[in-house]
Amino acid sequence: MTLKPGSQASLRAANIRRVLAAVRSRGVLSQAEIARVTGLSPASVSNIVRHLGEAGTVDVSPGVRGGRRAQEVRIRSEQGLVLGLDFGHRHIRVALADLRYTVLAERKRACNVGASGSDALDVAQSLVAEVLEEVGGTHRDVRAAGVGLPAPLPVDGRLASWPILPGWDSIDPRGDLGERLGVDVYADNDANLGARGELVFGAGRGIANLAYVKAATGLGAGLVVDGRIYHGYAGSAGEIGHLTIDETGPICSCGNRGCLETLVGGPFLLELIRHSHPHLRTVEDLVQAAVDGDGGCRRVLADAARHIGFVAANLCNVVNPERVVVGGDLAAAGEVLLEPLRAAMPRYAVISVAETPVVAAETGDRAEVLGALVLAAEQVDLLGEQAEERWDGVGTPAPTAVAQAGSALRQREDARWG
Incomplete structure (x- = not known):
């Protein structure tokens, strides 16, 4: 089933994703802050958060915001891991985090990145193996990877013709790294990732x-x-x-x-x-x-x-x-x-x-790798197609529909993680 553009159900599905995007981009928000960030009414935010909590997509817990008690909303950390890879001119840095942006492991190694794209990818693959081993994880636990390079990257993720990385002429960063890691890879310019890192962490x-x-x-x-x-x-x-x-x-x-x-x-x-x-x-x-x-x-x-x-x-x-x-x-x-x-x-x-x-x-030389984690997490679909298909069409999400979507997500992840 595909939602009809402009329909009430389509609008409600879009609002849910707006709430998720706001929480994901900032790590933790109160319900009042979500309303301010998204422009949704407090009542709509309350309904969406309640249903996302029932679906197991977010955690809601008491907290203090601005000196007042509030309900704080976070993405559930159990829904998988993301990888961030920063290719500098003279180094490669790799980080592994959960969907709450808690960094679980990190590695950095000196490397002449521009000399050979293939060699740089070898180093990156080795560092990924190290961070996964540190946390006792496997590639099956990783839901997406973000990668940054010091060069312009068109929307298709392939390197533009650019003399700054002469050894990357035949390299497709997304495709080649994705094949090596067995996960979906998303790429952007390193400065853009630095901006992402500072937006969320700094x-x-x-x-x-x-x-x-x-x-x-x-x-x-x-x-x-x-x-x-x-x-x-x-x-x-x-x-x-x-x-x-x-x-x-x-x-x-x-x-x-x-x-x-x-x-x-x-x-x-x-x-x-x-x-x-x-x-x-x-x-x-x-x-x-x-x-x-x-x-x-x-x-x-x-x-x-x-x-x-x-x-x-x-x-x-x-x-x-x-x-x-x-x-x-x-x-x-x-x-x-x-x-x-x-x-x-x-x-x-x-x-x-x-x-x-x-x-x-504020994030120092980690801005780009942290931004790569954010880029990866932004691509993870926390709801799945069912959440867009099953709405009551009246004005609020149907509780059973979202709960079913969350249950299906957990079943898929259970199968994914073995």
């Missing part, structure tokens, strides 16, 4: 319009508009690393001159400091020296911050976010980076957005 909580700037080996931005990641027409929104800052500047890997990435990317900054500080080998070394008070390293980061501030100001002019969150390796410098970045913005931003708050990411 400085973006409660923010509907956000700009997440990742400043590391490369530069990218994840843009959140009305609570949703904005990908653009071809999936390349937020590629700020390839905005031209100096038309006569160095040649970039993309073929243009003077891109932001050629001025503030990790390799460029290390080259600037190489002659005076030959002992600094990594961006982490540079950042730590700046935090410890080294004048040369502070100058390098301050100059980089001004370039990033120019781009952040123009992002604010165009997108008008409530907050700018800065993540990536450079963000570990804290105010050493953020103070000159903020100081540069009023020069380039219109008055109405010149004072947009700029803060450091």
Whole structure:
């Protein structure tokens, strides 16, 4: 049975999924908060939550919100696991979590990801096996996996033609990784995943319009508009690393001159400091020296911050976010980076957005892998088709229909887990 678009039953099914999406994206919400987030009436939320509780899809428990007693709603954790995989330029990080976003195991390994896509997938597969072994799980327990890569990813999940990952020309991240792991895989750009991670776990909580700037080996931005990641027409929104800052500047890997990435990317900054500080080998070394008070390293980061501030100001002019969150390796410098970045913005931003708050990411270098977990969990159908097919069509969900859907889900999962 297929619900008729626009019908009362279709509307009620959509409302249930809105409630689930709100709870899943924030981990835990009171019923009053669900009503505010979804725009549904408190009575409708109460009915939906009650039926989802009867179906075994959510847990409802007493709590305190804003100093007042409230009924807190969470996704049930027993409904399976999700994987998050973050492919950086120089590392691979894998995390395993339940559907409440409780991270159960995590691994990170150094890897030259761009050199060979096949080798990088081998490392990722090995790390997945390690985290599953740690929790005593198997691939059958995993319901979905999210993966992030430092390159534009069109809506079909395949890598765009991009010189930043030369060893991935023949790789289909979703398809190839899905075959290796035996689960459905969903892919996105790493900056978009960083934005997701901060929305759920960090400085973006409660923010509907956000700009997440990742400043590391490369530069990218994840843009959140009305609570949703904005990908653009071809999936390349937020590629700020390839905005031209100096038309006569160095040649970039993309073929243009003077891109932001050629001025503030990790390799460029290390080259600037190489002659005076030959002992600094990594961006982490540079950042730590700046935090410890080294004048040369502070100058390098301050100059980089001004370039990033120019781009952040123009992002604010165009997108008008409530907050700018800065993540990536450079963000570990804290105010050493953020103070000159903020100081540069009023020069380039219109008055109405010149004072947009700029803060450091709260999730540190885990933002992308946490965002990958969120991406995976968002794809998990907690209700199944029966929940969309069986409604009373009057105005409230039929209790037996939702309960039957939940029972069917549990039976499928029992069979899935053996």
